[in-house]
Amino acid sequence: MPMTVTRHGWILALAFGGAFLALGGAFASTPAPRDLQADYDALVAVQTRAIDRSEAERGAMIAASYRERFGTLTAAELDALPDASLDLRFRAAEIPVGYTLDPYYAEQMSAAYERLAARSRIEPRHRRSMFEAWVMVRRFDAARRIADAAADAGHLPLLHETPVPSGAPALWAPGEGTDTLTRRPADLTQPRIVVVSHPLCGFSQNAARQIAADPELGPRFAQRSLWLLPQTATLDVEQVRAWQSAHAPYPMAYVDVQRNWPGMDEWGTPTFYFFKGGRVVHKVVGWPAAGRKAELLEGLARIGD
């Protein structure tokens, strides 16, 4: 028997069909909640693979991976992320901050941080990470706002800024007060040795001890060396003072902005840069158990010492 459709039937069919299409459209325009675990895995894998590359390559690889996996998320997509994915996005942005020292990634972190805060999902680790990111990219006002709001985020000493020409190498040295750092320009025109180092680095500690005990190196380093901390996430005056008193007379200070120090392309600790006339003329990396005395003597000879 042939099937016939009445007028009412057509109207009903059209109404249902329209509703179905509308619903389908609505579902199609709402993205499925995104699980970023695989993206985070990929970023961490790139971070691991980059270990043996130069610092510049390492930063570029990690930044590219972040931008590919996480950088394209729009504000609306961020808003729609479940808490766990939003947390991963925060953690993902944290990775390139220290490798690139680019404020863009701290701002990416901040975008996730603000949303986590609006959802009351901030834990101490978020505050600490956000604080550290701002310190690392030298946005001290933003760091201090986080620290002022919660004591567990981190501590920022009093910072006295003296005028430094834009783009000139500068450092933060312990000041007169007990918890004070003062920014001042670095003079690289005189022959000098800049030792990138860290009080908590065993290799740096060994280097300072062995150099001080060496009759050929000790006095010359006392005269010409500056022990410089990289652009780290913490500024700990007490730690620097403790190091200075343990390794007197070698002065130690924090770098202000790494990229302003000419010719210094590696910031692992310890790395020795020999400057003459404002240029790096010799570089020595690392401090094995046997030391690197011959290389240091070569550097001293090149700067005319």
Add this chain to the structure above:
Amino acid sequence: MKFHLILAALVAFPIACQAADLHSREQPPAYIDASMQPAFDTEVQRRRDIEQFLAPIKSASDLQAHLANRLGRGSPLDALSPHARERFLASLSFNARGLTGYRYDDVEAELSVSQAFELLGLFGVQDTLRILHLRQTTDRDAQLLGLYVNGGEHVAADHYNYRCASRASCEFSRNFICMTGCAAYIE
């Protein structure tokens, strides 16, 4: 004398924790007797040495054996989600003495103080709790953290966000902890 006190405390401490944990199921809160805390202030490195010496996992082969026998059967690693566990395991590095470094971001994101204590205790590096920002949800969490935070700051020098590199240097490595003493063994 101090060594014996520390050793006695190290042996007694996990037993006390277990006892306190069992006890806590009936009568909260779990309680760790303050008198059992050894003099950490001056003995942090020595304690690390002992804890690493007593740790069940001191090498990659120990780790493989643990994964084969304990994973999914009450291992502290079970507390991590599969993705986080893979990342954590892939980050571990060892030298002749034991663990020299690990990735901490997933530990901080997913574990409480007690869970992290048990996980890091597998490798004898539970004292690194003091530099992590972990969730505190129980009295036991607070007590454990108090035990490891107080006194650890002046001696231990684990290099937070750094990794020991093969050129005998420390290199920036976000989310890693380069353990004290790796400088002595990396040559």
